[in-house]
Amino acid sequence: MGSTGGRRERLRAETTAEIKQVALKLMATGGPDAITLRAIAREMGMTANAIYGYFATRDDLVTMLINEVYTALADAVDAAWAEAPAGHAAGRIQTWARAFRDWALANPEGFRLIYGDPVPGYQAPEGGAAPDAAHRVCTGIAALADAAWPHARHLYAHGDFQWSDFDAGLLDKVRPAFPDLPPAGVALALRIWGHLHGLVSLEIYGHLHTQTINPGKLFQEELTQLVRSLGIDSKE
């Protein structure tokens, strides 16, 4: 059996990485539709079929790309959250949300890959393509809700949400991280996610552009109202 550091394995890992990198470059250039095995192979000086040695099918490759890109998004928003001063709940929340939108605007193709119909015939595997990264993003929003919960609880605690309403994999991450956040807080987090996703998604897909000249202003208003709706008074 080959040792873990063998030349063969190293070359294989390098080629795998190159395939993914070329695929991401193609996506950035021509959108998710440009991710074709033949185009990747062309770019690498290979035959399309050679890629089957690394990925059983094109969908497997796309799934891996989704994981990669989704993780990059999660990293970006996590970093923004970590950098913002922990004292200011309102500022931290707005920083997180702005990082979310900024990442999407900077990587529209990646956003489409994660959240849209990614590639022509692509069919996501059961449970979604990247549940881990999705849970990471959701956990990030749960952090927003957790930070706001002391102010917001009297507004949202009324709901009749149960732990059983939510996905176990998500709760495995959220409950240990935020022991004081009740089910209603998780529901609040998911709603906030929906709000931000909706505005950004409409913008990325060009639907907002036919309504308003100024999506950024609309998003800023959203953030202002978000903080207010969380019961946080401070202007920032």
Next chain:
Amino acid sequence: MGSTGGRRERLRAETTAEIKQVALKLMATGGPDAITLRAIAREMGMTANAIYGYFATRDDLVTMLINEVYTALADAVDAAWAEAPAGHAAGRIQTWARAFRDWALANPEGFRLIYGDPVPGYQAPEGGAAPDAAHRVCTGIAALADAAWPHARHLYAHGDFQWSDFDAGLLDKVRPAFPDLPPAGVALALRIWGHLHGLVSLEIYGHLHTQTINPGKLFQEELTQLVRSLGIDSKE
């Protein structure tokens, strides 16, 4: 020159309608990806090239389908709005929003067609494929905002939105219909659209499903909080 009711024209109109109908059937069966000229032709006992007599290109056909489907959505939510009792602002708003989600759940492929990357290589014409239907939907949400504005104005009138922030085509519809709604009210309408679109979109694309067992409950909570955020007290 052929008269307007000639046999030729009638046959032509019928064939055009059949193409669109078959395309919609294929979409309902196999998703937007299933809309291929060859599949349509196969279903109709024709050659794929025959369709070029009716649509210059596949994208033209898709654009027409988007218009058709988008109009169906607009009809559905308009009807829900018209049927709900005009007196109860809260009930009317919730009815509208529920109609929006119900239509999306009943026509997920249509929703994807309208709001997602529709079909493999499809490139929407400038200004979006169906600005009219989009404006109709937005006008519908503006009606929500207008109905709520007496309660909501003290919460949202502060913003510094101008008429010039919005698309002229949208304002052509909104301003005559709701003369009392200021720019801040239109911004509110777009934000509400974003909120609802986000939750429904996450649900349709399967991202919510990996977080919560019960998207309907989450949406109901959204509606409750929406009405509250509009300053409407009444439970319904």
Next chain:
DNA sequence: TGAGGAGACTATACGGCGTGAAGTTTGCTG
């Protein structure tokens, strides 16, 4: 009435796609 023309449709072809089967080269291992 019969010729001309327009419109509807087919046949053929090209290049691109994902993918399966079979064959060939390369390099490690015993």
Next chain:
DNA sequence: CAGCAAACTTCACGCCGTATAGTCTCCTCA
């Protein structure tokens, strides 16, 4: 050095959109 497995190519199939050229049918008008 023999053998083997991994990496890669070649060929093939059926799908796609679409361009070009040809055929058939029916309407119109002299």
